Amino acid sequence: MSSQRTGVLELAVLGLLHETPMHGYELRKRLNSVLGAFRAFGYGSLYPCLKDLTARGLIAEDALPDAAKSLAGRRSKIVYRLTADGKERLEDLLSETGPAAWEDDGFGVRFAFFGQTRADIRLRILEGRRSRLEERVEAVRASLARTRERVDSYTLELQRHGLESVEREVRWLNELIASERQADAESARQPVDNTQNGADAPAD
Amino acid sequence: MSSQRTGVLELAVLGLLHETPMHGYELRKRLNSVLGAFRAFGYGSLYPCLKDLTARGLIAEDALPDAAKSLAGRRSKIVYRLTADGKERLEDLLSETGPAAWEDDGFGVRFAFFGQTRADIRLRILEGRRSRLEERVEAVRASLARTRERVDSYTLELQRHGLESVEREVRWLNELIASERQADAESARQPVDNTQNGADAPAD
DNA sequence: TTCGTCATGTAATGGGTTACATGATTAC
DNA sequence: GTAATCATGTAACCCATTACATGACGAA
Numbered sequence: 318m319s320s321q322r323t324g325v326l327e328l329a330v331l332g333l334l335h336e337t338p339m340h341g342y343e344l345r346k347r348l349n350s351v352l353g354a355f356r357a358f359g360y361g362s363l364y365p366c367l368k369d370l371t372a373r374g375l376i377a378e379d380a381l382p383d384a385a386k387s388l389a390g391r392r393s394k395i396v397y398r399l400t401a402d403g404k405e406r407l408e409d410l411l412s413e414t415g416p417a418a419w420e421d422d423g424f425g426v427r428f429a430f431f432g433q434t435r436a437d438i439r440l441r442i443l444e445g446r447r448s449r450l451e452e453r454v455e456a457v458r459a460s461l462a463r464t465r466e467r468v469d470s471y472t473l474e475l476q477r478h479g480l481e482s483v484e485r486e487v488r489w490l491n492e493l494i495a496s497e498r499q500a501d502a503e504s505a506r507q508p509v510d511n512t513q514n515g516a517d518a519p520a521d
Numbered sequence: 522m523s524s525q526r527t528g529v530l531e532l533a534v535l536g537l538l539h540e541t542p543m544h545g546y547e548l549r550k551r552l553n554s555v556l557g558a559f560r561a562f563g564y565g566s567l568y569p570c571l572k573d574l575t576a577r578g579l580i581a582e583d584a585l586p587d588a589a590k591s592l593a594g595r596r597s598k599i600v601y602r603l604t605a606d607g608k609e610r611l612e613d614l615l616s617e618t619g620p621a622a623w624e625d626d627g628f629g630v631r632f633a634f635f636g637q638t639r640a641d642i643r644l645r646i647l648e649g650r651r652s653r654l655e656e657r658v659e660a661v662r663a664s665l666a667r668t669r670e671r672v673d674s675y676t677l678e679l680q681r682h683g684l685e686s687v688e689r690e691v692r693w694l695n696e697l698i699a700s701e702r703q704a705d706a707e708s709a710r711q712p713v714d715n716t717q718n719g720a721d722a723p724a725d
Numbered sequence: 726t727t728c729g730t731c732a733t734g735t736a737a738t739g740g741g742t743t744a745c746a747t748g749a750t751t752a753c
Numbered sequence: 754g755t756a757a758t759c760a761t762g763t764a765a766c767c768c769a770t771t772a773c774a775t776g777a778c779g780a781a
Contacts, residue, residue: 324767325768352679354661354687366769394733425679429676432674472634479557545760570741
């Protein structure tokens with residue numbers, strides 16, 4: 318039932334390859350530099366994923382055994398690039414606004430590729446995540462309130478710190494949402510857009 | 522070798538049951554209230570885990586079909602309690618100071634049960650986690666420094682926010698470590714301890 | 726020549742999620 | 754009597770991890 322099993326890794330690979338073709342080793346480094354603070358992938362995850370994506374025709378390999386490679390960079394074995402199908406798939410994934418898009422992992426990756434995401438989708442994802450986090454805040458607050466649940470001080474401290482972290486992210490989201498809305502309003506006033514569906518432009 | 526496959530859930534269950542016997546449903550609530558901000562487990566994870574732990578003799582079920590249940594609490598089907606083996610296992614797990622203890626998940630659970638953990642182990646885990654996080658900070662900082670890696674502003678913002686989060690946790694750990702050390706020093710001056718190996722006590 | 730990093734993989738397994746299925750008890 | 758919550762489970766699947774294995778290339 319419409320359950321597009323995402324797999325953070327798949328999305329991340331497609332997203333990175335959309336920016337520019339790369340080979341596995343490089344991909345992994347970029348991956349861990351972009352998502353660095355949250356997640357780390359090893360080769361044991363990446364290579365099987367690349368094989369899978371290739372088999373599904375979403376990416377393709379351009380093997381260059383010992384080609385020119387003008388300046389910069391050692392010679393590479395297999396360079397992967399996004400296929401047309403892959404690009405389509407990427408757009409589909411980046412258009413999702415459901416749970417996958419606001420849960421911890423999924424959100425991080427999607428946010429990293431917000432540059433390739435439609436503005437309205439961005440907003441919905443940010444808001445989705447915010448309300449998700451607000452639920453958590455509520456849950457922890459409730460738990461903190463029920464002090465009868467005799468908790469030792471460490472458990473309490475953990476909850477307190479966790480709560481603060483989540484609240485902090487909510488504030489961050491608030492700022493992001495505000496600035497998205499502002500940008501939206503401004504671009505509506507003077508549509509300087511490129512490649513966008515041009516609404517009736519105001520006579521200058 | 523020696524790879525004691527932990528499984529956050531297993532440890533969490535043992536830890537909670539060490540405090541007091543409980544049945545599955547209750548266990549799950551406590552679980553998500555204690556670890557609330559970080560992780561959530563569903564029944565689909567919990568019950569199989571309980572069966573597994575039972576099979577391994579680490580916990581046991583006390584079925585009370587419709588017993589007295591004096592005050593407070595609805596009648597429960599299966600109440601789980603920690604066995605002697607389970608307690609031993611729990612102590613082993615809580616004594617670990619390796620990767621399992623300072624990686625995201627493992628750390629959270631272990632911290633929640635610090636009350637049941639030896640003071641020296643606590644300190645080593647806190648320090649282990651701190652140095653782990655410091656590595657991450659370094660990695661992200663390095664990535665931020667290499668501005669050549671043309672990143673769009675969203676990716677950048679994600680990295681920036683991630684970095685701040687990690688730095689924040691490092692500060693938190695610093696405080697915790699300091700207060701652990703202080704408590705340690707104080708208890709060394711006047712050993713008011715119970716159940717501890719009594720060093721030569723100072724004549725009052 | 727040896728070390729570090731670049732570079733690519735595989736096999737086995739793991740730990741947990743999702744979705745489904747069921748029924749008892751309590752509050753309204 | 755009906756809805757919410759309590760309460761217990763199973764089957765299928767998934768995404769990734771761990772540990773291992775291999776080798777070329779450049780710098781010291």
